[in-house]
Each structure stands twice: as C-alpha cells, then as structure tokens.
Amino acid sequence: MRHVLSLHELTSEEIREVLDISTAYKSKLESGDRPALLSGHTVGLLFEKPSLRTRVSFETLTTQLGGNSLFLGQDVGWGSREPLCDFMPILTSYLDLLVVRAKSHAKVEEAVAYSRCPVINGLTDISHPCQAFADLLTVKEIAGDSFLSSHITYVGDANNVTYSLALICSKLGIRMSIAAPEGYQFESSFIDQLNEQNGNSLIKQTANIAEAVDGANFVYTDVWTSMGQEAESKQRLKDLADYQVNDNVMNQAADGAKFLHCLPARRGEEVASEVIDSDRSAIIQQANNRLHAQKGLVIWLLGKA
Numbered sequence: 419m420r421h422v423l424s425l426h427e428l429t430s431e432e433i434r435e436v437l438d439i440s441t442a443y444k445s446k447l448e449s450g451d452r453p454a455l456l457s458g459h460t461v462g463l464l465f466e467k468p469s470l471r472t473r474v475s476f477e478t479l480t481t482q483l484g485g486n487s488l489f490l491g492q493d494v495g496w497g498s499r500e501p502l503c504d505f506m507p508i509l510t511s512y513l514d515l516l517v518v519r520a521k522s523h524a525k526v527e528e529a530v531a532y533s534r535c536p537v538i539n540g541l542t543d544i545s546h547p548c549q550a551f552a553d554l555l556t557v558k559e560i561a562g563d564s565f566l567s568s569h570i571t572y573v574g575d576a577n578n579v580t581y582s583l584a585l586i587c588s589k590l591g592i593r594m595s596i597a598a599p600e601g602y603q604f605e606s607s608f609i610d611q612l613n614e615q616n617g618n619s620l621i622k623q624t625a626n627i628a629e630a631v632d633g634a635n636f637v638y639t640d641v642w643t644s645m646g647q648e649a650e651s652k653q654r655l656k657d658l659a660d661y662q663v664n665d666n667v668m669n670q671a672a673d674g675a676k677f678l679h680c681l682p683a684r685r686g687e688e689v690a691s692e693v694i695d696s697d698r699s700a701i702i703q704q705a706n707n708r709l710h711a712q713k714g715l716v717i718w719l720l721g722k723a
C-alpha cells in the first residue's frame with residue numbers, strides 16, 4: 419500500500435502522472451463533468467493544526483468525486499485517548515483514504531505504520547507535498563509547454579513548503595533558487611543530496627536575494643513564522659526583515675515574473691501589498707489549484723485513473 423508523506427517517495431514519472439491527471443480532471447470539472455470515481459468511499463481528515471485550503475479543498479474534491487469526507491479534529495483523541503496500536507488500525511479500517519495534518523512529521527510516520535488505508539500528508543512541520551503539487555500545476559498553467567524550463571526562486575524561511583517545492587523541482591528538473599539568511603537555510607547536505615539523487619545541480623541556496631532572484635520566472639515566499647513557531651516570532655521578524663518580497667525584489671526577476679505564496683500570508687512581513695495585491699500575483703489561481711492537484715493525487719493514489 420502506498421502513502422504520500424513526502425515527495426521523496428514518488429518518482430519523477432509518478433509526479434508527472436499526478437500533474438497530468440490533475441489537468442485532465444480540472445478540464446472535466448470546467449466542462450461540467452463530475453465522474454463519481456469515489457462513490458461509496460470515505461476520506462478522513464485527521465487535523466491537529468488549523469486549515470482553510472487543505473481542509474476545504476479535500477472535502478470539496480471528495481464530494482465532486484461522489485465520495486464522503488469526515489473531518490476529525492482533536493476530539494477523536496489521536497495520541498491522547500488510547501494507544502496508537504488501537505487508534506490507527508481502527509480509524510483506517512473504516513476509511514478508504516486518510517489525510518493527516520500534524521505538528522510532527524515523526525508522529526505521522528509512526529501512525530502510518532499502523533495504517534490500513536493510504537495516507538496523504540496534509541502538512542507537517544517539515545513537509546507539505548500537496549502544496550507542491552498545486553504549485554507546479556500553477557507553474558505549468560502559467561508557463562505552458564515550456565514550464566520545465568522555468569526558474570523558481572523562493573525568498574524567506576526555508577520551511578516545510580520550501581522543502582516540498584525543492585523536492586518537486588529537483589525531481590522534475592526545474593531550476594530553483596532559495597534565498598534565505600544563515601540560520602534559516604536548509605542544511606547544505608540536503609541540497610547536495612537532492613542534486614546528487616536527481617543527477618542535476620538545479621537547486622541552489624544563497625543568502626543573496628539579488629543573486630537568487632536574477633532572471634526568475636516565479637518568485638515564491640511563505641510566512642516567516644510557521645504554525646508552532648509562534649514563540650520565535652519576534653526574533654524571526656528581525657532576522658528575516660531584509661527578505662521581504664516587494665517591488666524592488668520583483669523588479670530584479672525576469673520580465674513578466676509571477677508571484678506565488680502558499681497562503682495564509684502576512685502583508686507587510688514576508689510580502690508587500692504592492693506585490694501580493696498586484697496583477698503579478700497568481701495566489702488565487704494557486705490556492706484554487708489545491709483542489710485540482712489533490713484530486714489528481716487522490717485519483718492516482720487510489721488507482722482510479
């Protein structure tokens with residue numbers, strides 16, 4: 419049985435398949451075709467952090483595919499009410515698919531060992547693969563057939579979103595630059611490992627924004643303080659202050675460069691309103707693509723294509 423906890427687990431070909439299914443089912447939906455591929459199926463959403471996009475897009479895509487979704491918050495007692503060896507096999511024996519959003523990636527890995535149905539990571543502290551699929555679907559739509567030649571630059575805190583974006587770019591052979599100050603970069607061994615594993619040197623990391631953004635077709639950022647890091651917020655604001663995506667940064671990117679953000683955003687911190695609220699911003703298309711990208715992932719993972 420396959421799970422999608424990290425994009426490490428998928429081959430380049432599988433990632434391309436998911437993106438193709440997403441595109442095909444997005445067109446079907448736009449033409450009013452809603453095939454009931456999940457008729458009689460139940461998708462559970464086990465979440466221990468807040469969510470708008472991930473929760474609503476998974477619930478909606480399940481409905482569009484003729485299935486039923488169950489939102490499972492803190493009251494089901496994951497990790498508190500009974501041992502995992504009881505909780506997880508019982509929960510997953512009812513379900514056809516489980517989406518998990520958790521504070522700790524290790525906690526998800528531990529739970530998955532007891533799972534009786536496929537599990538999709540709906541965000542952990544280190545990984546957000548669903549976001550990366552939607553990001554690449556958006557890049558594909560905007561850049562068209564030559565999207566693999568795009569240059570994507572991420573500016574800010576190298577976090578869970580950056581991690582999955584770097585993995586998907588590396589696997590698809592897309593150039594990605596990360597601009598982050600020291601202390602907010604990935605271990606250099608992670609970047610080396612990506613480039614070695616995928617036989618390319620497309621993923622780069624630097625503290626120099628101008629160098630990273632030069633010629634970029636997409637400039638991406640995320641909050642400086644992720645969920646769970648609130649106690650560090652003051653320090654993070656100080657340390658990352660020079661890494662705001664504003665007009666000056668966008669003007670150093672390629673002509674026609676688009677702005678991306680996984681959302682939620684904090685205007686005036688990681689991004690200025692002059693960018694996120696301008697016509698260079700593709701955030702609504704990107705957020706809407708969460709639904710289409712995850713639909714492709716669900717159809718692929720459950721073998722319904």
Ligand code: CP
Nearest residue numbers: 469470471472680681
């Ligand atoms: N981008 C994202 O995952 O949004 P939510 O936290 O609202 O699900």
Ligand code: NVA
Nearest residue numbers: 577640644645680681
């Ligand atoms: N890095 C952010 C992403 C939210 C979708 C967080 O983990 O809070």
